[in-house]
Amino acid sequence: MNTLTNTQTTEVVSQETEHKNIKGNHMNNIKTTNSQEKIRPVNNISNKKPLLKVGTGFSGIGAPEQGLKEMNIDYVNEFMIEIDKFSRQTYQHNHSVNNVYTDIRTINPKELPDIDLFVFGSPCQSFSIQGKRQGLNDTRGTLIYNGLEIIKEKQPKFFIYENVKGLVNHDKGNTFKTILLSFEELGYNFKHKVLNTKDYGLPQNRERIFIVGTRKDIKDTFVFTEPLNIKTSINDFAIKGKDYSKYKFDSSNVISNKQTNRKKNLTVDYVVENISYQSDRKIYSSNGISPCFRRGGSLPKLHDTRNNIFRYMTLEEMTLIQGFRNFEFPVSKTQQKYQIGNSMSVNVIKAIYKNLLTDYINAEDNYEYLKCS
Secondary structure, eight states, X not given: OOOOSSOOOEEEEEEEEEOOOOOSTTOOOOOOEEEEEEEEEOSOOOSSOOSEEXXXXXXXXXXXXXXXXXXXXXXXXXXXXXXXXXXXXXXXXXXXXXXEESOGGGOOGGGSOOOSEXXXXXXXXXXXXXXXXXXXXXXXXXXXXXHHHHHHHHOOSEEEEEEETHHHHGGGGHHHHHHXXXXXXXXXXXXXXXXXXXXXXXXXXXXXXXXXXEETXXXXXXXXXXXXXXXXXXXXXXXXXXXXGGGBOOOTTEEEEEEEETTTTEEEEEEETTOSSHHHHEEEETTSOBOOOOTTOOOOEEEETXXXXXXXXXXXXXXXXXXXXXXXXXXXXHHHHHHHHTSOOHHHHHHHHHHHOTTTOOSOSSXXXXXXX
């Protein structure tokens, strides 16, 4: 693995703490054991006092932190929480963080550092149309309440919650109503909206629900940024001069099947016969946008119009189309694909920061930082 750059030397200390859940209609009063990895800074990497204290849950590879970096917001990364060891490996390769926790279920929120911003998701499988859609009956779905415990205890100025669009209509909307009632109990002003990655300068059809909250003692001026007038295609993210011939797939069973979903801006030029799973049959035009990246999904198939070949999308392209620039993966290609598919889109989180963190933004008041490079 490459040596880390611009990161502090750290030491990892394991410790056991007792978990005490917050009482409430949706909080379980269960004592468990917490296995925590503590990251203690040894070298101070900056003399500039950070203005924003940040913590993230279900942190993945750190899209919220990547967004703060790209917007040049001065911040200190107080803690991250991620159970997957490979995601933690990629996260710590790219981000400096004071505390790393492995399991949100066994954290005592009282022991967490104070923060101004908490960004979290929760496993989407129980709400996704790709999953079994058991919702709150699935223990992965109830993990959202562990995040709510942290907000209730630490009282950050702001929070952002993200999940799949399927959460909104699960169980005829009853699951989402229950979740919104839980957010109301926190005593925050909050708004929610489904945002699509393709509307924020990245050519991917990726719809996600975002719930954004502001503590009630703080003036709430947040509004969701309207879709940006930035049209991009897969071609815009291809690497110039790269030999894509080694990414070709067998095209002997390819047939023309021109389809265009105007609402999603998805263009399917061809399909591959004799493949049972519909999404794997489709071959997307590189003149258009990509389908949604999924953790367990295969690499999208492309009709590369620039090189006039049938090929798979590369991991480099997928990384850029999720909004990650100047980012490295010290893991296998399989893990890299999983991590990209499981991540938030960086441009979307930056669009939220734009109107939420107005007192912390050093950049000029424009959208230049939202555009792809």
